[in-house]
């Protein structure tokens with residue numbers, strides 16, 4: 149089963165607005181006819197139906213056990229992702245295959261639900277962005293090779309993780325790919341900023357928020373020869389679909405009573421999740437679609453607001469974001485909103501009106517939930533906390549009950565957001581976040597002795613005296629001699 153797949157599809161960009169269709173061999177970001185947002189679709193997808201659903205399950209399961217590196221990560225689902233890439237162009241830096249970790253028994257009991265986290269922070273650049281980036285860079289490699297380009301300049305706007313991921317893949321490819329990232333000054337964490345810097349990317353900062361940076365890179369990519377690596381680039385969405393495929397495989401292809409929680413920022417991730425499950429369903433790889441729950445903070449909730457209105461009177465409007473601890477999702481005008489609207493409609497047509505929900509949660513609930521998760525052995529970032537807050541809201545509204553099993557996307561590693569944890573622990577969130585620490589969730593280091601005390605003690609007493617102090621603090625009684 150190590151053989152590379154022979155199937156080649158016919159990828160085409162399809163416009164979410166005018167339904168125009170354009171060859172997937174070009175690098176397009178928006179519809180040449182109407183400027184609408186695009187999705188990549190395989191025009192020969194129906195050929196994949198020659199294999200039955202159970203046969204596809206077998207193919208994917210066999211690859212999971214195989215050793216071909218080009219089929220070991222997200223491209224295990226090659227035929228469903230980008231079946232136009234050649235093996236030599238596929239770039240794998242260890243993305244995908246992230247663990248699904250059931251919530252600790254105590255956390256499940258406290259929450260009143262059965263659930264797990266999928267730890268996307270265990271991707272190579274410590275967020276889910278690597279899935280889509282692996283696919284986008286594999287396509288760039290294809291373009292470099294086929295068109296004989298000597299180099300390509302990539303740009304992206306980022307709330308932190310896109311730039312970390314783009315810079316890492318670009319650095320791996322070396323001289324042929326130069327990476328420039330545009331960040332909102334002061335609105336990415338120090339850890340996230342350190343990543344593109346360490347990868348050697350050009351890091352440009354702009355006063356403002358992500359939405360401002362996004363407008364600038366869109367403007368640039370329309371007028372200059374640069375490759376845009378935001379999720380507006382449909383190749384990113386294709387790779388991202390692997391999240392849905394892996395979840396289904398982890399469930400042994402049984403999605404009955406499964407609820408999937410995803411934070412929504414620029415809405416690329418939820419687009420990919422909807423699209424991915426629809427593909428599996430179309431091929432009979434799964435016979436039931438899971439229910440999808442998007443979650444947004446009260447401080448950045450345009451998608452929530454759209455779906456909160458009755459179906460007959462919905463209208464989309466960008467919002468001005470307010471400071472959010474779920475900073476990686478702090479986006480007021482999600483680029484992928486038209487994709488979500490289109491795919492949610494298809495999803496609901498296939499699985500019923502109860503199959504897609506968007507929930508809104510408070511900043512307080514986001515941070516409380518993140519710390520609750522991590523104090524139970526998880527590694528959730530604030531956006532993972534946002535998913536848990538969303539699950540709690542869904543339980544409260546009666547959308548989820550004890551018969552359901554929920555899978556929450558812990559989208560990045562907790563360590564990237566250490567500063568937010570610190571703001572919580574020290575009660576130092578600026579007032580506009582509206583977050584106050586709950587004492588039982590805070591923690592702080594305790595000094596055992598001061599430097600002056602240590603000097604006074606001298607080296608002879610340091611060991612016994614320090615140990616004695618610790619034993620007193622911990623209420624330990626000395627061991628009895630045997």
Ligand SMILES: *Cc1c(COP(=O)(O)O)cnc(C)c1O
Nearest residue numbers: 309413414415416417476559560
């Ligand atoms: C990008 C990102 C999000 C938001 O995902 P979208 O695809 O933009 O909706 C959430 N969490 C983390 C950690 C991210 O990096």
Ligand SMILES: [Zn+2]
Nearest residue numbers: 163166179182
């Ligand atoms: Zn169009």
